[in-house]
Amino acid sequence: MLRIAPRLPLALLLAGAPLAAQSNLERVVNGELTPSHDYDLVHQRIELRNFDWDSTSFDGRVTSTLVALRPSLDSVVLDMGRTLEVRSVTPSRGFERPGDSLLVRLARPAAFGDTVRFTVDYHGRIRQGYGLYFFKADGRPHRPQQVYSGGGTDGNPRWLPTWGGPADKTTWELIATVPKGLTVVSNGRLVSDRPAPGGMHTTHWRQEKPASTYLISLAVAPFVKIADRWRRVPVDYYVYPEDSALARPLFHRTPDMMETYSRLTGVPYPWNKYAQATVADFVGGMENVSATTLVDWLPDRHAYQDRPWYLETLIPHELAHQWFGNLVTAENWANYWLNEGMAEFMPGQYWGVKRGPHAEQDYYLSEYRQYLTLDARRRMPLATYNSNNVYPKGALVMEMLKTQLGPERFWASIRRYLTRHAYGAATTDDLRQAVLDATGQSLAWFWSQWMYSAGYPEFAVTAAYDSTAGALTLTVKQTQVDTATADSTGVRYATPLAFRAPIAIRVGTTKGDVVRRVTIDRREQTVRVEGLPAAPTMVAFDDDNAVVKTLAFDQPTPWLATLLERHPHLWQRAWAIDQLGARTSDSLAGAALAQAARGADYYLTRAEAAAALARFPEAVSLPALEVAARDTSAQVREAAVSALGGLGGSRALGVASEAWRADSSPRVRASALLALARLGAPNAREAVLHGLDAPSYRDAIRNAAIAAIVQRPDSGLVAALARQTGAEPLPAVALAALTARGDSAARRALLGAIDDDREWVRGWALEALEDQLDAPAAVALLREAQPTLRRERARAAVTEALGRLQRAPS
């Protein structure tokens, strides 16, 4: 699964017992959290019909086949949401419904190894978004009628009786009867699609290889299918008819990704087809086995220069799950990183193969920044229940392992892991075992510090050059502290005071470089780099960026300038830019950044250098930013235009105006619009009004216009904002934010939106109001609105919102 914005994982519905107070994380992660049950689920036949979009309900009939794993088994417990209304279980001696479970009393006791089969007939009434998502065609553009399952941690047991734990794999078939005109997409092979009475048709899919039930999928919408192929495997893209022209440019790389992943892992794509279906208001993506579900945000042709997350990360992430998560599954959710960390790791490998080492470093640099942000919120190990860092730290740890083993040994280990546990489950230590068997490396220290411990080394380094000896002595300290306290369950995560870090130190001189490889493993140690042919001009600590770390190393500006200019690794360059960017009164620092912004050989370095120049004097920064604003990369232009917006002056204004008028990238234009507003340009107001109406991928331009209005509102702009409340949620959020600041025009517009003809506009307005106003102000506004509301449904929604607000703690 991948969420739109990186977020902390939600509470995992399907987990076993809560994590008890413990000190031995390794033991708990490797099996103790795996819930037990008395049978092996082997097949489920899932029949669904009578979908009703008004009552968000359906009828279900699920026949489960399982094998008793206990003598005298007389009852079976399945996971099944309590709101599902069971009509009958046959054959059986009756059933009970404790909590979110279904207890079936078997017709006769089963012996160990006996096969048992029973059918559950039920009526499923769904609270929107709990298990299933129903959308009526309500007149909104790009929002056809549909119903789909959330799957994953959203919980398939909320809509069907099954075993929810990931370790027990089963086959299944899904047979859904829906109105003609709607297409059913599910896992596995299409068995049949036949007309049914009453203008309906019945589609039958069969998942023939065992998989975990959290990967069962249902997606029903008026899809068109765009067919592609990898080797002999059908690769299909299911999109709304109006998106059909956008689908192939977006998804056409999928077969090449399948080929690349098959080659890298040594394990061919393991399922008999791959479908990607797009649906409304989805969290992001969910890797349902052989039938991934994705949000319906297909980039248009202008958006590709802005490196859309959808293509760069989402598609290759969900595809990677077909190996990591779907073929080999985390045995329990304390090992969730084996699914998510590996899936987050793989896109960087794909882009590395396709675009070279800078693209690979670029990908993990972004993961590194995400990880540091999450770690600052709460420091947790990778392999633990509900870890907050399974995505970025998982990706980074795998990249570290690959750097330390080298690609040959790394991929041999991955192949061992995937083949040994294929169609089964694994724990964190199973991956260590696979590395041991494939390479002879036990790596207990690596697993201990990176999987089971929290934090990362924080290095503080000083250097002293001895010109007579031709040696540079580095004093390396690890300054991380272990201050975490136990949480309410008694768990306390430890941060090692001394990480083991095999690193290289490169000392550059005018007469050549000297590289020294050392293992740092103490709180403080000195490293002497000898044989320097001349005085150092550059020092790269951890030359290959082999270790996730932070680095405090106060270097002379010329060293940093050389590092930025010469070093091939993007982490080293980004670190140098950070250091140089803080030296705003140092002209050499400014010159180094200006040179990088103009001419570095990779776009990210140019963009980061341009962003850092914003804080430098105009004489240093302006000429470089003017050049960067004409860069071939939209990311560099965006950074330059944004930096110019902070700089001011007529030349900056000229560049921003030109970018707003003529740039082909939506994000550069959005950045230019904000710069014009910030600089108080004479045409800014007109540009903002125009921007409110300008269509762009994911509303980049409109959202910039809205941000500009919130910063400097007037009644005309607020009126224009009010006309946009049907387009997306942000205009209502802006109106609510302005209302909270006492803007009376915004308040009137927000009241109007609460009584709008369109249901979704009313919903967005109420949500924005509850979000942006404090409870007493929101209550006052809703009470004022109540008597004037023309619509029954609006009155009901307002009454509901008042109930929520008055219950909320103040």
Ligand SMILES: [Zn+2]
């Ligand atoms: Zn994922």
